[in-house]
Amino acid sequence: MIKSDFGNFYEDFDVGQNISHALSKTIFESDNNLFSLLTMNHHPIHTNADYASRQQHQKILVVGTLVFSLAVGLTVPDISGKAIANLNYEEILHKGPVFIGDTIYAKTEVLEKRESNTKNDRGIIKVRTNVFNQENMIILIFTRSVLVKKREAA
Template identity: 45%
Template sequence: MSDNSDADDAPTDHTATDGETNVVAGWHGRYFEDFEVGDVYKHPFGRTVTETDNVWMTNVTMNLNPMHFNEAYAAQTEFGERLVDGTFVIALAVGMSVIDVSVNATANLGYDRIRHHAPVFHGDTIFAESEVIAKRESDSRDHVGIVTTELRAFNQEGTKVLSMERTPMVLKRSHAEPSAEQPPGWPEGVGTQGGE
């Protein structure tokens, strides 16, 4: 597996001179050129699922299955307690993957082969990783490429709870022109600028 660090693109001189501010590039996310089939990105930070997460997601999406909001009902099932809404687990895992996979995406083309492998309960901590399984140039847009990853989520015991394929269109570095002063999502001129 390749090392896709942006070390060559980051400034190496961290010393500001003559009272000037030195703005140093942070993580700008991966661009199409950075993805290699077979690479696995273990996304930073686990996230503990709370009862509030489950209740809000269930209410907001009008999921009327009592398994998610009726403790008396759920206690009589094979699980013995409420299950976390599966669409919350999907949204959480996708969100966790954005930092490594789609900070620079222009669109998500699909979520495929979604599988729930094990239930998620209140108090479980979810971890996620993505493996690059395919990449190709876009047939219709020169400024992006198409990347497919397998996204996998695990609980704190290492049990796989979710897997899915995710396919975003990702900007090419040459079209993004990232800089320390204007990272992804920042309007030009906002915040500290170099030399201030």
């Protein structure tokens, strides 16, 4: 059997590198409803078709934090699969609406890279991820720093 590697080590990242993530996700009504229930977000724009039909977009909007959570998930195999921790999310920009039935994709750019100041078996990468829908419209942008293992530490 061939062993599958999950994630990348610190050494695998280069500043300026662009990663097109292989994963994508179509967001279903059940995803949105369950997320709304789990997070106690009962705003009718996310759960009530009649209410939503009388609002700006005239249909149910997917909860923004669900879109964000899914987008982070799309990046895990490439960005944080070997992470020790996500250190911070500096910026989360919702650039456009997401509707039930939309499919999301992600691309990430490595912005910065530095070795840890306290432990030599790890380093920190800073990345910006653009999330877009099936029409190639950017719907979300976020920046985060991730503490990643070095290859020798594995």
